[in-house]
Amino acid sequence: MSATEQQLFSGTRPVAAAHAFDVGRLDAYLRGHLPGYSGELQVAQFNGGQSNPTFRLAAGERQYVLRRKPPGVLLPSAHAVDREYRVIRGLAGTDVPVARAHLLCEDPDVIGSMFYVMDYVEGRIFWDPRLPGIAPAERGALYDEMNRVMAALHRVDPQAVGLGGHGKPGRYLERQIDRWTKQYRAAETEPIAAADALIDWLPRHLPAGDETPRIVHGDYRIDNVIFHPTEPRILAVLDWELSTLGDPLVDFAYHCLAWHMAAGEGARGMAGEDLGALGIPTEGAYLQRYLERTGRVATAGGAPAVSAAEWGYYLVFNLFRLVGILQGVLARALQGNASSARALEAGRRARPLAEQAWAMAQRLDGGRVA
Template sequence: MKDEISGLGISQAALGAWLEDHVGGFADLRAVEKFGAGQSNPTYRLEAGSGTYVLRSKPPGKLLKSAHLVERDFRVMAALAGTDVPVPEVFALAADEASPTGRAFFVMEHLEGRIFWDPVLPELEVGGRRAYYDEMARVLAALHSVDVEAAGLGDYGKPGNYFARQTERWAGQYRASVEVPSAEFERIAAWLAERMPEDDGQVALVHGDYRLDNMMFAPHGARVIGLLDWELSTLGHPLADLAYQCFQWRLPHGGHMRGLAGKDRAALGLPTEEEYVAAYVAARGAEGVGDWTFYLVFSGFRLAAILQGVAARAKAGNASDPKGAMYGQLVPLLEGMIVGMLD
């Protein structure tokens, strides 16, 4: 196709025509630029006479079942409009069967703010860093306090034990991404099955990928203006989000990982893991975190499956970022770390 936009399979003229038909007030598409960061779904900045927008699409090629569901991304952000959870405004969704590109995408508001990629927050003065962690804990507590029925999300997830279902799901995703599953991964999966907690009845909207670089802060000050990347969201157990974020901070700080392992948090002006968890628990009015080791192991197991999927897409040539291949090299290191946590 003449003048086809790289990765979208549609010309700028054709995309502009669709946008003018489906996004209220949209006019005069002038430029389309792909954001370089991100591994899951290709995302583009749209410059138009009517303003700046963001388009987020499924990637090209064969996709794993239940992966890259930008439709969920769109639905949940639309449902959260007007709640205490900051999200960009969403304008239009093109479902797979109606999309001019042949795969689903949606268009949303472009936010002006800051994204931080390093949990040390080196861009900030030491004395100002803790406020950003307090804000992350506050937003997470607000998310888990959303009345899902009132938000129209009562059917957004399946009933029953969230961790049992998720363990089965991510084990399947991992196994579909490799020729032979590693012995370490299978050992972790067996440990989770044996340690599986009873369903305690807690159900909340969970983000699924709650981390520092999936939120945008205001240009000045420690205020989140947009929590992004919702395609892994569902109804589930709130401690899954909390443990997932804390597990990432247990990773090394260096190479291709941006964790906090080995860092002197006090000297850096950051809360300890215990302090961060306590801030979340207090903000949400929760009772505690129960079997914290289980939740952390589960989070690492899930992260390993996600990274293996990214590596598989890169090998197949349909990852949003071709650098995704390097994540396959991190999976064995991650699995070894998790095995060391088992008791």
């Protein structure tokens, strides 16, 4: 991603016509429900994001962020801003940095769909995992911080923070495959042979066993965290729409897709890059550090609790899951109600990613990923 693309995804713009709402009605609601709210309300829409439209609210000396469900016909179980709100509230006070969540409005009459309001967090959001313009030493520190925060999330006891009901126990992968198959079919815009092959292959090659359910983010990427303005420290993890209870290793594998996707043509990855020169850890080293932080290495230098075959399967599944997400983005773009102006370009990545995932599935052999 170029510096120009970084600028396109960063910052705000006037509210898109497809996502416009009655600002006066929102203002009246906030005055009655948000303690400390005062001043003239000004609304701008964030450029980034493909799913839930997100807005910056400025009123008096305070700034907030509003996340809403998009208008129009939506896929089943998608755009769950109420789940986002509840998990952010639950994680407040843990080692997982989140913005302070203030209120959830489930009444669609206020702005046309459900929404929640949280604090605006000032900091840096990076859209390119290669971190152009950052010194190699700081790149390594930024990645180590992402690793630390994800490990902290996966160490949280869901019951202890009131999130024991945030998902169903057991059969996580099986249920996820079923869910994303349904999501993909519901948003399908054209036949993709590789996606059809994966839909057949994935349930027939499920790895044995299920991790103890933990809170999984579902979309943990470098552009879904806010770093401190000058320090390699995460101030808030964003975009909890896909969070649930599930297998943390599957969640971490999704995070590691950046090592398997090349940059360019709308993709944000770093496959084929000279990671050593960039100061970015290899996927293997990054995975090992996570396993150590979450106690999944039996002894120092011992065998990790994930085989190469399992890890390969988790990567294939997550590529397919991303295909399902992008198919939904494309469907919304074609309907004209997508959150991002570049949604059409993003959605068209579904086919090449499906083909990449199917090629990887075919190469899984004898516990090794070719």
